[in-house]
Amino acid sequence: MDTKIVEIREEKDVVICRQECRTYAKNLGFSLVDQTRITTAASELARNIFEYAKTGVVKIERATNEDKSGLKMTFSDNGPGIANVDLALKEGWSSHRGMGMGMPGSKRLMDEFSIWSELGKGTVITTIKWLR
Amino acid sequence: MRSFKHSVPILKLYDYLIVPIQIDMDDYTASELRNDILTRIEATNSRGVLIDISVVDMVDSYLGRLLGDTARMARLMDCEVVLVGMQPAVALTLVELGLNLDMVHTSLHLESGIALLNKLAKHR
Numbered sequence: 001m002d003t004k005i006v007e008i009r010e011e012k013d014v015v016i017c018r019q020e021c022r023t024y025a026k027n028l029g030f031s032l033v034d035q036t037r038i039t040t041a042a043s044e045l046a047r048n049i050f051e052y053a054k055t056g057v058v059k060i061e062r063a064t065n066e067d068k069s070g071l072k073m074t075f076s077d078n079g080p081g082i083a084n085v086d087l088a089l090k091e092g093w094s095s096h097r098g099m100g101m102g103m104p105g106s107k108r109l110m111d112e113f114s115i116w117s118e119l120g121k122g123t124v125i126t127t128i129k130w131l132r
Numbered sequence: 133m134r135s136f137k138h139s140v141p142i143l144k145l146y147d148y149l150i151v152p153i154q155i156d157m158d159d160y161t162a163s164e165l166r167n168d169i170l171t172r173i174e175a176t177n178s179r180g181v182l183i184d185i186s187v188v189d190m191v192d193s194y195l196g197r198l199l200g201d202t203a204r205m206a207r208l209m210d211c212e213v214v215l216v217g218m219q220p221a222v223a224l225t226l227v228e229l230g231l232n233l234d235m236v237h238t239s240l241h242l243e244s245g246i247a248l249l250n251k252l253a254k255h256r
Binding site for chain 2: 033047
């Protein structure tokens with residue numbers, strides 16, 4: 001399947017992003033529960049872009065390694081960056097108006113989760129869900 | 133029924149309000165809906181609100197918190213909120229996400245939701 005790009009510029013784009021992720025997951029053959037996990041994680045992470053960086057890009061693509069395939073989502077922005085990534089992944093921590101579960105919650109819903117962030121430069125979150 | 137800019141109807145049925153959410157709401161729309169529900173509770177003296185989420189296929193932390201807030205705010209106005217019809221995959225994901233909706237009444241479908249509101253009304 002072709003790579004899908006969703007630009008985040010306004011609040012409605014968060015909705016478009018999670019709908020695109022669900023469609024992609026469905027087409028890859030994910031179960032309804034996994035589709036819901038992926039959609040929810042996408043919503044949390046796309047919202048983070050809109051809230052903290054205002055604009056950014058979400059890339060949805062097929063992931064493969066030797067024995068499995070899945071769905072990979074990459075959330076990139078040129079926003080303020082995260083001062084302390086470990087803290088941002090800690091339960092209950094909140095820097096803004098969120099409840100502090102967006103990031104750790106998304107990590108739990110997905111199989112793989114990695115963050116690159118640099119203050120003043122931006123944040124890139126890459127996350128994968130494998131097909132079972 | 134009043135027309136709302138967010139296109140989620142708020143229906144009055146006897147002492148209760150019924151809110152069927154059938155669109156994928158962005159955050160602004162969801163917060164407008166919360167405000168409209170509270171305004172309608174006051175305008176109609178409603179004792180209960182049934183929010184039907186049976187066709188909602190995702191509840192993330194924002195929407196979950198908003199539904200919880202709506203229930204707490206309504207309770208301050210002497211009105212109980214019951215969330216009706218949550219899909220199994222949504223319930224599973226909410227718990228895995230770590231969202232606590234213990235404060236909110238839930239019911240499997242509309243009929244049992246009304247029965248729950250009737251029961252709660254008796255205990256007031």
